[in-house]
Amino acid sequence: VRWPGGIRSAGIHCGIKRKRLDLGVMVADAPVTWAGVFTRNAAAAPCIAWSRACLGKPVRAVVVNSGNANACTGEAGAGAVLRTAEAAAGSIGCSRDEVLVSSTGPIGVPLPVDKIVAGLPLALGQLGGDPAPLAEAIRTTDTRIKLTRASVDECVIVGVAKGAAMLSPNMATMLTFLATDAALPQDLAQECLAEAVEHSFNRICVDACESTNDSVYLLSTNERRADVGRFSRALARACRHLAMQIVRDAEGGSKLVRVEINGAADDAVAVGLGRAIASSSLWRAAVHGADPNWGRILAAAGAVHRDLDLGRVELWIGSELLFARGRPCGSLEAATKAMEDDEFTVAVSLADGPGSAEILHTDLSVEYVSLNAFGRT
Amino acid sequence: VRWPGGIRSAGIHCGIKRKRLDLGVMVADAPVTWAGVFTRNAAAAPCIAWSRACLGKPVRAVVVNSGNANACTGEAGAGAVLRTAEAAAGSIGCSRDEVLVSSTGPIGVPLPVDKIVAGLPLALGQLGGDPAPLAEAIRTTDTRIKLTRASVDECVIVGVAKGAAMLSPNMATMLTFLATDAALPQDLAQECLAEAVEHSFNRICVDACESTNDSVYLLSTNERRADVGRFSRALARACRHLAMQIVRDAEGGSKLVRVEINGAADDAVAVGLGRAIASSSLWRAAVHGADPNWGRILAAAGAVHRDLDLGRVELWIGSELLFARGRPCGSLEAATKAMEDDEFTVAVSLADGPGSAEILHTDLSVEYVSLNAFGRT
Numbered sequence: 019v020r021w022p023g024g025i026r027s028a029g030i031h032c033g034i035k036r037k038r039l040d041l042g043v044m045v046a047d048a049p050v051t052w053a054g055v056f057t058r059n060a061a062a063a064p065c066i067a068w069s070r071a072c073l074g075k076p077v078r079a080v081v082v083n084s085g086n087a088n089a090c091t092g093e094a095g096a097g098a099v100l101r102t103a104e105a106a107a108g109s110i111g112c113s114r115d116e117v118l119v120s121s122t123g124p125i126g127v128p129l130p131v132d133k134i135v136a137g138l139p140l141a142l143g144q145l146g147g148d149p150a151p152l153a154e155a156i157r158t159t160d161t162r163i164k165l166t167r168a169s170v171d172e173c174v175i176v177g178v179a180k181g182a183a184m185l186s187p188n189m190a191t192m193l194t195f196l197a198t199d200a201a202l203p204q205d206l207a208q209e210c211l212a213e214a215v216e217h218s219f220n221r222i223c224v225d226a227c228e229s230t231n232d233s234v235y236l237l238s239t240n241e242r243r244a245d246v247g248r249f250s251r252a253l254a255r256a257c258r259h260l261a262m263q264i265v266r267d268a269e270g271g272s273k274l275v276r277v278e279i280n281g282a283a284d285d286a287v288a289v290g291l292g293r294a295i296a297s298s299s300l301w302r303a304a305v306h307g308a309d310p311n312w313g314r315i316l317a318a319a320g321a322v323h324r325d326l327d328l329g330r331v332e333l334w335i336g337s338e339l340l341f342a343r344g345r346p347c348g349s350l351e352a353a354t355k356a357m358e359d360d361e362f363t364v365a366v367s368l369a370d371g372p373g374s375a376e377i378l379h380t381d382l383s384v385e386y387v388s389l390n391a392f393g394r395t
Numbered sequence: 396v397r398w399p400g401g402i403r404s405a406g407i408h409c410g411i412k413r414k415r416l417d418l419g420v421m422v423a424d425a426p427v428t429w430a431g432v433f434t435r436n437a438a439a440a441p442c443i444a445w446s447r448a449c450l451g452k453p454v455r456a457v458v459v460n461s462g463n464a465n466a467c468t469g470e471a472g473a474g475a476v477l478r479t480a481e482a483a484a485g486s487i488g489c490s491r492d493e494v495l496v497s498s499t500g501p502i503g504v505p506l507p508v509d510k511i512v513a514g515l516p517l518a519l520g521q522l523g524g525d526p527a528p529l530a531e532a533i534r535t536t537d538t539r540i541k542l543t544r545a546s547v548d549e550c551v552i553v554g555v556a557k558g559a560a561m562l563s564p565n566m567a568t569m570l571t572f573l574a575t576d577a578a579l580p581q582d583l584a585q586e587c588l589a590e591a592v593e594h595s596f597n598r599i600c601v602d603a604c605e606s607t608n609d610s611v612y613l614l615s616t617n618e619r620r621a622d623v624g625r626f627s628r629a630l631a632r633a634c635r636h637l638a639m640q641i642v643r644d645a646e647g648g649s650k651l652v653r654v655e656i657n658g659a660a661d662d663a664v665a666v667g668l669g670r671a672i673a674s675s676s677l678w679r680a681a682v683h684g685a686d687p688n689w690g691r692i693l694a695a696a697g698a699v700h701r702d703l704d705l706g707r708v709e710l711w712i713g714s715e716l717l718f719a720r721g722r723p724c725g726s727l728e729a730a731t732k733a734m735e736d737d738e739f740t741v742a743v744s745l746a747d748g749p750g751s752a753e754i755l756h757t758d759l760s761v762e763y764v765s766l767n768a769f770g771r772t
Binding site: 058061087093094125128230299314317319320324326341344382386 | 437470471472676763
C-alpha cells in the first residue's frame with residue numbers, strides 16, 4: 019500500500035511515549051483540498067477546533083501525536099496546538115493555517131509540545147510513500163496497525179486508522195487519515211466522507227463511549243477524474259474496512275457480533291435499535307460467555323423503541339430463529355453453538371417498513387474491565 | 396416492621412425456583428385504592444399490562460413470583476397472568492380484576508403457572524403482618540431482603556423491594572411493594588408515587604439496562620389522615636431508602652458513587668448529565684480500580700451535553716478539586732485515596748443555572764461481567 023502521488027508521511031519517536039513511535043506527519047507536496055469529520059463531544063480537544071476552523075481551505079500537512087490527547091488542558095493545550103502548527107509550517111514553508119493537528123492519548127495531561135517541536139524536523143526528513151510508519155505512530159492500545167486501499171476508476175483511496183476502544187489510560191478511540199488522488203470539489207468530498215463515516219465508524223460499538231478526539235481526515239490531490247457515485251462507494255468501502263479492523267482489534271474483545279436490523283420504519287430507527295443492542299452491558303456480557311440470552315436483546319430494543327410490537331418481531335442468533343409471533347422458539351443449544359464462533363450474526367426483523375442497519379460490536383469481557391479499571395491513569 | 400392494619404402478606408416456596416421462596420402475596424382485608432409505576436419497556440411482561448389496566452379501581456391483592464419474568468412468552472404468558480389472578484380471586488373471594496400480578500426472573504421461559512395456582516392456598520393461609528416473608532419471596536440475586544418504614548403524622552408507609560441489577564439469568568431489576576394507611580385520593584397517591592419514584596428508583600444506575608418487569612405498587616387503606624405534602628416527602632424518603640438498599644446490593648458492585656450535579660440549566664439537564672456519567676462503562680471501570688480518571692467523567696458529560704462550556708466546569712472527586720477554569724488542578728493522589736473508600740462523591744458543577752441532581756451508581760466490576768457472562772440462561 020502506497021499513498022497516492024504527491025502525498026507522503028512519516029512516523030517517529032519524539033519522547034511522549036516511553037519507546038514506541040508517537041509522532042506522525044502527513045504532507046502534501048502542494049496545497050490539497052480536504053474533508054474532515056470530528057467528534058461532537060463538548061469536551062473536545064483544542065486540536066479539533068483548530069482543524070475544524072481550517073475546513074474549506076487547502077492544506078499542506080497533518081501533524082498527529084499519540085500518547086497524549088491534549089484534551090481538557092485549558093489555554094496551555096490550545097497554545098500547544100498553535101505551536102505545533104507553527105513549527106510544522108516553518109519547516110514545510112507554508113502558513114500555519116495549512117497545518118492540521120490531531121492528538122490521541124490520555125485526557126487532562128499537559129502535552130509536552132517541546133518534544134513535538136523538536137521531533138518535527140526528524141519526521142519531515144523521513145517522509146515517504148509508505149503509510150505504515152504513520153499507522154504505527156498513531157497506535158495507542160491497538161495491537162496492530164490498520165491500513166486500507168480502495169481503487170475507483172483510475173484513482174486510489176489509501177488510509178490508516180487507530181482505535182481499540184476508549185481504553186485506560188486513554189480516551190484513545192479512533193483517528194483515521196485518508197488520501198486520494200481523485201478530483202472532486204471540496205464540498206462533494208465532505209459529503210462523501212460524512213456519508214462514509216456514518217456507515218462505517220458510526221456503525222461500530224466497542225463500549226458506547228464517545229471520545230474527545232475522534233477525527234477522520236481525507237486529503238485530495240485532485241489529480242485524476244472519478245465518478246462521484248463510484249468514488250463515494252469506494253470511500254465507504256475503505257472506511258468500512260478500517261472500521262472492521264478497529265472493531266476486530268477492540269480492547270479486551272474476543273467476539274465480533276454483526277447486528278442486522280431489518281423491517282424498521284426507516285434506517286434511523288434501525289440504527290437506533292442496533293446501537294441500543296450493541297450498547298447493552300448485559301447482552302455484551304452474555305456474548306462474552308456465549309450465552310444465547312435473547313431476552314436481553316429484546317429488553318434493550320424495547321427500552322429504546324417504545325412502540326415495538328413484540329408480535330411482529332423475529333429474532334435470530336446465527337441461523338437459529340429464537341423468537342417469533344410473540345413467543346420463544348428454536349433451540350438455545352444451536353444458538354449457543356453459533357455464539358461459540360469468534361464472529362456471529364444477530365438478526366432482528368420488525369415488520370414496520372424498509373429501514374435497515376448493520377452494527378458491529380464486541381463483547382464486554384473480564385479483560386476490558388481489568389484493563390480499564392487497573393491500567394492506572 | 397409491620398404492615399399497616401388491614402394489610403397482610405406471605406411468602407412461600409411453590410417450586411419455580413429450586414429451594415428458595417418464590418411466591419408472594421399481599422392481601423388487603425377490604426378493597427383498597429392503589430397507585431402504580433411501571434416499566435415503559437415495549438417488551439414489558441404481560442403482568443405489566445394486566446396491572447396497568449387495573450389502575451383506578453380498588454384492589455384486594457397482589458400476587459408476585461420470582462424465578463421467572465413471564466416476559467416475551469406470548470399468549471401463553473398472558474394466559475398465565477389471567478389464571479393467576481383468577482385463582483387468587485377465587486381463594487380470596489373477590490373479582491379477578493381486584494388482583495394485581497407481578498413477576499421477576501429470566502425472560503422468555505414459559506411460566507409454570509400450575510405451580511403458582513397450586514401454591515396460592517398455602518400462601519394465603521400464611522398471611523401475616525410481617526413483610527419479611529414477602530421480601531424474601533421476591534429476591535432473585537439480592538443478597539439480602541430490603542425493607543423500609545416511614546411515618547408521617549399518624550400514618551405509616553411500609554415497603555419491601557428487590558433489585559440487584561439486571562443480572563443473568565434474570566432481567567431481575569426491581570420490584571417494590573408499599574402499603575400505607577394514609578387517606579388520600581387515588582390520583583394524589585399516584586402523583587406522590589410517581590414523584591417519589593422519579594427521585595429514588597430513577598436516580599440509581601447499576602448497568603443502565605431497563606427491564607421488562609420493573610414495578611412499584613402502593614396500596615392505601617385510607618384509614619388515617621395525613622397532610623399530602625408531608626406524606627409525599629415521607630413516601631419519597633421510603634423509596635429513597637429502598638433505592639439505596641438496592642444500589643448497595645448491586646450485582647458485582649463493590650463501590651457506591653454519589654454523583655452530584657449542580658449549576659445546570661435545570662434539573663432535567665442535571666439528571667441527564669448525572670445519568671451519562673453513571674452509565675459510562677469507562678468511568679465505572681475506573682471506579683472499580685479506584686483510578687481518578689476524571690477525563691472519562693468530562694468525556695461522558697460532553698457527549699450528552701453538547702453545549703457544555705469546559706471553562707465553567709468544576710469537578711471534584713471526594714473533596715479534591717481536579718478540574719477548574721478549563722484545566723486540571725489538584726492532587727490525583729488525594730482523589731485516589733477518596734476512591735479507595737467503599738463510598739465517595741463525584742461533584743460536577745456548571746455555572747448555567749439552578750438545576751441539580753444526585754445519581755447513585757456502582758462500579759463495573761470483573762464480578763459483574765463474570766456473573767452476567769457465565770451465569771448461563
